Amino acid sequence: MQFVEIDSDMAGQRIDNFLRNQLKALPKSMVYRIVRKGEVRVNKKRVKAEYKLQAGDLVRIPPVTIPQEEENPGLSTKLNKVAELEDCIIFEDEHMLILNKPSGTAVHGGSGLKFGAIEALRALRPQARFLELVHRIDRDTSGILLVAKKRSACATFKHSFARRQYRSITLLL
Structure with a gap:
């Protein structure tokens, strides 16, 4: 489990965009799934993907398995x-x-x-x-x-x- 405290630079963005930035290799559909299922919490509460983060919020990010990409020849x-x-x-x-x-x-x-x-x-x-x-x-x-x-x-x-x-x-x- 990872906890991130939101500072003024991160405040104002939606939780889904924040998570997509934090979990870059995770497909967008999985980001929305972990939010929808309540695995991501802000200040110990469930939030919707549209929630706008505020300075001081504490975001709980669950451990996620990132799908492995096949070897990239390029x-x-x-x-x-x-x-x-x-x-x-x-x-x-x-x-x-x-x-x-x-x-x-x-x-x-x-x-x-x-x-x-x-x-x-x-x-x-x-x-x-x-x-x-x-x-x-x-x-x-x-x-x-x-x-x-x-x-x-x-x-x-x-x-x-x-x-x-x-x-x-x-x-x-």
């Missing part, structure tokens, strides 16, 4: 991409990381891809508790990618983009 290719992305980081501080994403690299896995820039950055920065994309750019597009290193920074950046305090410019060559 692992060395993924490791090479991770190493290449290290050279693409152009700025980093305690709030953000700015990456010059090369063309041909997806920003995140999905639609048949299990690996993208955000997964590579998480592999490069395992000590970073929170790494989240602020925006996305197409797989075949090279360009600057802003990654938040704190939940509060992510919310601030996304809010600024929404209010058009920042803007993105696309140049076609």
Whole structure:
């Protein structure tokens, strides 16, 4: 049994998203199942997947068996991409990381891809508790990618983009 006390950086997110972040290798369906069955508790009480965590909440995470993936023949290719992305980081501080994403690299896995820039950055920065994309750019597009290193920074950046305090410019060559 694992217990996690929610701090201000983790507060405000839904319990299902929190668990998906904590139990990255666990399929989404299993995350919802352990919440629905009451195996996950917040402050010793059952919660629904929509519950928003608050600072000071104590989350009980049950021991779970994570399904083993078959041996991945493309692992060395993924490791090479991770190493290449290290050279693409152009700025980093305690709030953000700015990456010059090369063309041909997806920003995140999905639609048949299990690996993208955000997964590579998480592999490069395992000590970073929170790494989240602020925006996305197409797989075949090279360009600057802003990654938040704190939940509060992510919310601030996304809010600024929404209010058009920042803007993105696309140049076609």
